[in-house]
Amino acid sequence: MDFIFMLTRSDRTVEDCLELVREIAPLRLGHVGFKDVGVPLPVLERLAQAIRDAGATSYMEVVSTSPEDCLRSARIARNLGIDRLLGGTLVDETLEILAGSPTAYFPFPGRPVGHPTKLGGHAPEIEQHCRTFMRKGCAGADLLAYRATEADPLELVRAARRGLGSGLLIAAGSVTSVEKIRALDAAGADAFTIGSAVFDGSFSPTKGSTLSQLADVLAACGSEAGERRTG
Numbered sequence: 263m264d265f266i267f268m269l270t271r272s273d274r275t276v277e278d279c280l281e282l283v284r285e286i287a288p289l290r291l292g293h294v295g296f297k298d299v300g301v302p303l304p305v306l307e308r309l310a311q312a313i314r315d316a317g318a319t320s321y322m323e324v325v326s327t328s329p330e331d332c333l334r335s336a337r338i339a340r341n342l343g344i345d346r347l348l349g350g351t352l353v354d355e356t357l358e359i360l361a362g363s364p365t366a367y368f369p370f371p372g373r374p375v376g377h378p379t380k381l382g383g384h385a386p387e388i389e390q391h392c393r394t395f396m397r398k399g400c401a402g403a404d405l406l407a408y409r410a411t412e413a414d415p416l417e418l419v420r421a422a423r424r425g426l427g428s429g430l431l432i433a434a435g436s437v438t439s440v441e442k443i444r445a446l447d448a449a450g451a452d453a454f455t456i457g458s459a460v461f462d463g464s465f466s467p468t469k470g471s472t473l474s475q476l477a478d479v480l481a482a483c484g485s486e487a488g489e490r491r492t493g
Contacts, residue, residue, distance in 0.1 A: 392421075
């Protein structure tokens with residue numbers, strides 16, 4: 263299972279994101295992302311380039327709440343050359359914006375609300391949404407499993423897995439422990455994101471540095487799970 267390190271805290275890109283890309287370089291992370299809010303566009307442009315220069319797959323997750331802002335973020339992702347755009351629910355409109363670009367789209371199934379985002383919806387709804395995503399040409403789904411307010415998180419993961427078939431299932435938000443990572447893996451997730459739990463030290467409470475937190479996350483999902491791949 264892949265580990266996607268999000269340069270975010272409380273659903274916002276951290277202001278020192280560019281410094282952090284340099285700091286984490288020794289870990290050779292293969293998957294690095296950020297949110298569409300928190301820093302101005304010129305910083306996002308430099309950040310996308312820095313992730314690319316590091317040889318990692320780039321991710322941007324949409325957490326804006328208005329339709330206009332969500333579609334604006336999709337245009338930004340395309341212009342930045344982001345590899346994988348996560349989030350949002352305006353599937354048809356977003357796919358139209360991304361058409362002809364290499365950016366793959368992973369929308370939110372269910373009913374995401376608010377900021378930081380919570381997830382409403384039950385397993386049948388999640389499964390049906392994921393089937394629809396694949397039929398429309400999405401690459402997979404971005405499931406806010408541990409942000410669920412109406413259902414068991416792992417039931418939602420299993421439902422999304424059924425709906426996606428061979429599509430990629432990314433579990434995002436509130437992944438804060440080794441136990442949660444292992445549970446997501448067993449339920450069928452292909453990847454997970456962590457941001458805040460690294461920055462606030464809650465993933466490994468006895469350790470102080472960002473690099474130590476990240477090393478423990480990598481150990482929890484397999485030592486090569488978050489490293490860049492060759493060949």
